[in-house]
Amino acid sequence: MPRIRANGLEIEYEETGSPDDPMILLVSGYMGQMTEWPDRFKQALADTGRRVVVFDNRDIGLTLAIDDPALEDRVPPPMEDLMQGAAEGQPVHERVPYVLDDMAADAAALIEALGAEQADVLGLSMGGMIVQLMALNHPERVRTLMPVMTTSGDPDLPPSEPEALEALTAEPESETLEAIGDLAVRTYHAIGSHPDLRAPDEDLRAGAIADLQRANRPLGLARQFAALLAQPRWHDRLGSVEQPTLVLHGAMDRLIPPEAGRDIARRIPGAEIEIIDKWGHDLPEAVVPDLLNRILPFLERTSKAATA
Template sequence: MGLATQMIGWPDEFCADLAGRGHYVVRFDNRDIGLSTHLHGAGTPDILAMFGGDASSAAYALTDLAADTIGLLDALALDGVHLVGASMGGMIAQLVAVQAPDRVRSLTSIMSTTGEPGVGSPAEVALPVLLAPAATDREGAIERVIDTYRVIGSPGFEFDEAALRDRAGLSFDRAHDPAGVARQLAAILTTHDRTPDLAELDVPTLVVHGSQDTLVDVSGGRATAAAIPGAELLVVEGMGHDLPREVWPQILDRITALVTRAG
């Protein structure tokens, strides 16, 4: 899953549908989120300094998160997987395919980008979402999630406030670590442009992006599909930076078709 988002960002029903199609589904928390390892000793990075080009306070890079994922495959004794990543998770999935191409049978990159400067950039309205002060209590954390998705969510689909509140509350109960989220953001800001590496991939790939994504502009999805040889691109009209329930069937059908094509 993506920045500041725990594995429960993949809804239970979404995963159950994949499992019902005959797949063994694994979802997991990245480092510094949820029930995964939190690098408390690394402190809080200076995000504003990073926007100015000083990356010295970054605790790790996205390549390290990709190595975590490969380590999980080792621990679960999975030789090859059909990898699906959303947002920051899409960036990580891309890097897993680059770092361990023999382990990735197919790649699905959702609402993500390549790291190329000027591609997939957030809209001006979304910048306050990235830089807003962290919530200090459960209710504040829930309200911040609601406020965030009113900005970056999907204008073409129903705003499911009840589901968002449930997920935000459960996420707070599992773990609340604003410094960890900042360390993840630092990893995104300091990782190199993946475009040349993506051009070398030889893996069946699906790229999914919303036409109304204000956090990662649709140009990021288009650039990802253009960079990976033979990649398919699905632009979902009205979709923003989330996974509206109404688009699940379309996305699940395309993932299933990709997995079938990949053999």
Template structure:
């Protein structure tokens, strides 16, 4: 892995494949480090002829954090937004999109396929709408337009986004991480308990930083829906979504596809809100096939 300066911050990133191949940027979701993109997926896409870049968004992992801003009061912010009041945030999704473009600049990459999961899908949508000249194609995975009125996720899944471990001990953090992944995971593709624990341990040991996730959540809330922006997207677009996603129901993915002119959509039964190893071959096939055709 490596670090570079981009858009006024430092970004931790890792690459797979040959620099001369078409670039494919993997953008992860809320509070999720670059390691949540399975190496098998990265290597599989590189094997299909792409120069794959995965990175830590700002305020997560080993990229620059915004700790000086403090931990936001998410419930208070939501209440003010519902009243139509202005809410301040340390950054918006547009700033995170600019980070991605800054990373491409630092790597001397002119254009890339933008592939984002969950919040990363939101960032990828903003990139496609705001920086079309830098976007070869858009692949929005398990994401949403943010449109008011879309179905909500299951209460237990939504609650996990703001829940905290029982305590600061490493084993308590691990138990909480396993519970989170179990609640939002794929019912049709259960993860082996030993593999899940190893993944959670790796990410906790790399960096456990819930304050950054809270600020990212605030940025999503304050940035607002992307309905109008998505209608302007001109680049080839593919939406991938699980039919059993407990956090962002499949209707959210269908909404994104309905808004982007000419967008294609693939949904998968049994897939939740994660990237299980069993899904990797399907995702490599869908993403690589679409990006090559784009």
């Protein structure tokens, strides 16, 4: 797959559709490589005249953490220290290699590096936080905003269910491929969709193993999580977002409860929100039609409004 330099990084990316069409940038969440996006989803967007771009965020997949190789082995502070420091109002962002603001700058620079003025931006989970920060910090690069299964960052919102958070941060029983696959199955049973939508266990297991074989970046995962915890809060800035916004959330999301999505929609003027039944904190093939049925009309409406 191609690689391009943006914001001081060599970013691994992939395109579907014509480079002459308007761009839609899909931003993955914590631990998510660009391979997580279903081909059916990307192709459906491309078939409606979109240049679909996916990429590996810094520190995951085949995109490196930072431009300085000497910092590649830098270990972030313990999660508990960052959480306590943030709760006490300490400037914990100064103690980590990067924060989500830096990842938003990466994504904005990628749009420009690929020759586009703007893009429709859609982000999942941590990626949904990143696209909000893109709209706030780099509004000139964002045409429309789609935060998905994510939060405004308000610390007063309902927390994750304990079982879901434990599943997200659990470690495999061993370093074998079998253990990695088993952990993925347990994780998505805890945070994923209703069985009517959730991917079959064999697909979950195979996907986790394929991702590990593509890139194994344990320090990268630790630094990404540190970036998430140390990011200065942004919820009180969302009232300044001017881009058309569609918020999507699953009714069964136990990791980031639906109230978090509703909070984003309340804070952004004119934002639309759709809560999808039986959907959890995952991206199974079975939910793709529901997503497209909401995203495609939104893109069509906003495109017509922009040219009216």
